[in-house]
Amino acid sequence: MYGESDDFVGHVGGDDFILITKTKDIKGLCHAITSRFDREIIQFYPDSEKYMELRVVTDRSGQPVRSTGIAISLAVLECHNINHSEVSLERIAEEAGHLKKRAKSVLGSTSVHGNLLPN
Numbered sequence: 001m002y003g004e005s006d007d008f009v010g011h012v013g014g015d016d017f018i019l020i021t022k023t024k025d026i027k028g029l030c031h032a033i034t035s036r037f038d039r040e041i042i043q044f045y046p047d048s049e050k051y052m053e054l055r056v057v058t059d060r061s062g063q064p065v066r067s068t069g070i071a072i073s074l075a076v077l078e079c080h081n082i083n084h085s086e087v088s089l090e091r092i093a094e095e096a097g098h099l100k101k102r103a104k105s106v107l108g109s110t111s112v113h114g115n116l117l118p119n
Helices: 026-044 089-104
Strands: 008-013 016-020 055-058 064-067 073-078 110-115
Touching (some): 073 089
Antiparallel strands (some): 055 064
């Protein structure tokens, strides 16, 4: 099992969620999440062989993008040894946004990781 009993999962909006955890095995947790997502999402496709076919779809901005089906993108921002007076919520959101953009640029389910450092 991954994660901790006091982990927090919240809905930011749309298809964006936040997980706050103190787990020591963040890469294991991310792998467990993406693996389970990929294993379970196939049941929603009538033809599971077509799920992995490369296709061009339109993103929410109306731009064509390559896709292989529904995927999960995890943007992991580690904030070790930082207290709230050393960094603003705006900076955390900005850093997380950069990671999210990188994660969404990868084809298929993935996680990208970054570390937040004090100013």
